[in-house]
Amino acid sequence: MPEHSRPTLGVWGPGPDDKSGVAAYITTSLTHLAHRFRPQRLAGPSAGADRFDQVLYHLGNNELHHGAFRALAERPGPILLHEYNNLNYYYESWGALPAAEQAAVLSTLGTALGTTFSTRGALERYFREHPEVDRFSVDAGIERLAIEAATVVLVHSPHVAAYLGDRYPAADIRHLPFPVSPLIPNGPSVRTRYGIPAGAYLYGTFGFLGAYKRIPTVLAAWQCWADRPADAMLLLAGEARDGLVVPDDPSIVHTGYLPTADFRSLLLAADCGIQLRGPWLGESSGPASALIAHHRPVILSDIPGMHPHPADDGQLLVPTGPDETSALISAMRSQYQRPRTAPHFDPRFSWTSWTEEITAALTARAPQ
Structure with missing residues (x-):
């Protein structure tokens, strides 16, 4: 045309x-x-x-x-x-919302939480008095x-x-x-730029590194993995959020915010992705989709919306809750023992x- x-x-x-x-x-x-x-x-x-x-x-x-x-x-x-x-959009943009839309948000949250809110101040007071309620993940139907x-x-x-x-x-x-755009392998050079040995088995978590991506759990599992292989390394590829402190550990590489080209190259250079969520807000995971599209081994949270589609045996799920850390260690061990494979792109993506x-x-x- x-x-x-x-x-x-x-x-x-x-x-x-x-x-x-x-x-x-x-x-x-x-x-x-x-x-x-x-x-x-x-x-x-x-x-x-x-x-x-x-x-x-x-x-x-x-x-x-x-x-x-x-x-x-x-x-x-x-x-x-x-x-x-x-919900977070409405919290952040509150002052710019029309009054009728503010009222609709307050009414929706009030119905979901079994109360009523006449003002934003009343809503904030509720959250202060009910710390067990995660203000961001209330599935209120917003x-x-x-x-x-x-x-x-x-x-x-x-x-x-x-x-x-x-x-x-x-x-x-x-x-x-x-x-997903097909990624071009650039493993050896991009690994060298970020101080990752060419032969290391590289686990990677990609994107903004907030608590909702379970980064504290990933770090805890990494440091508690008693029989962790000597050549295993953990890549945190993204900007830290939520006050995250990365341990001073030679087996952990934190890049900070990355140029798009390096981010994509590191995705393909990883031997196994770790893309967890909790709480999950119904969001799409671009890095998880890119890993799945290139048939890369990946570990995901066992949350229905995070289940890979289509699925294959290179994708492992770990439960949320008290067994998350031990299950993650087990999944990392299983992926390490899997023969390494070259990436190839699925045109369905x-x-x-x-x-x-x-x-x-x-x-x-x-x-x-």
Whole structure:
């Protein structure tokens, strides 16, 4: 189709310079969308959604997505829920929300928690008085505010699609496989740059290193692994969050925030990924998807939304709860004993497949 005859497409989400996995996702997606549309990337809340033929809103769980949420309120359209439980977005963006939306958030949380909240102050007081309640992972159904404004709802997990389909039977909810670009092996050189011996067996955890990724558990398991092989190393590839302190241990490499090229090279250079979650907020894991797409051994939390799709015997699950540390040690031991294999890419994760499926969603009619 000639470029001038392609429909215009407004794409809302984090900006290109934001430290965000969704920002990188959008950057890559624009090249593929340009084969079918004339896409324009937008981050601000007042960009005029009605001037585009089609729209797409990337919704995530922080204030970087405020423009997308506001544009959705202005014009209904397809949404891609990178997490379905977006409570933290509402907490962070509270002062910029319309009064009616603030009231809807308070009402939704009040119903879920068996009480009522008239103000944000009352909500904060509740959380102070109930420290056992994780304010970020209350499954209150807060996604309803976005889903009711959407024409199509896209999620990256088939389990989340089924769960939300049961919760919102009138909504058009679709599974969109997480897209992954084939990675080019660059193992020896990228390992050298980060002080990792070429022959080491490398376990890697990728992305922002927050408590919700169970990094304290990963470190505890690593240091408690009594028969850990001498050539085993642990890579923490990402920026530390939540006050994380990395032990001074020669078997642990912490890179800090990485350029995209190095991040991708290290993903492929790892012998086994460790991508845990808890609490899980319905989010997609880009690093886990990239590891699975390249048939790399990986250890994941045994949470339905984190279960690999498609699955193979190189993917091990560890339970949440009191046995998590011992189960993780056992899984790391099992992966070490597995013969090393070369990565190869599964085309079901390709951006070509993604483009076909999202084009169908973008041109879908709203449910009648």
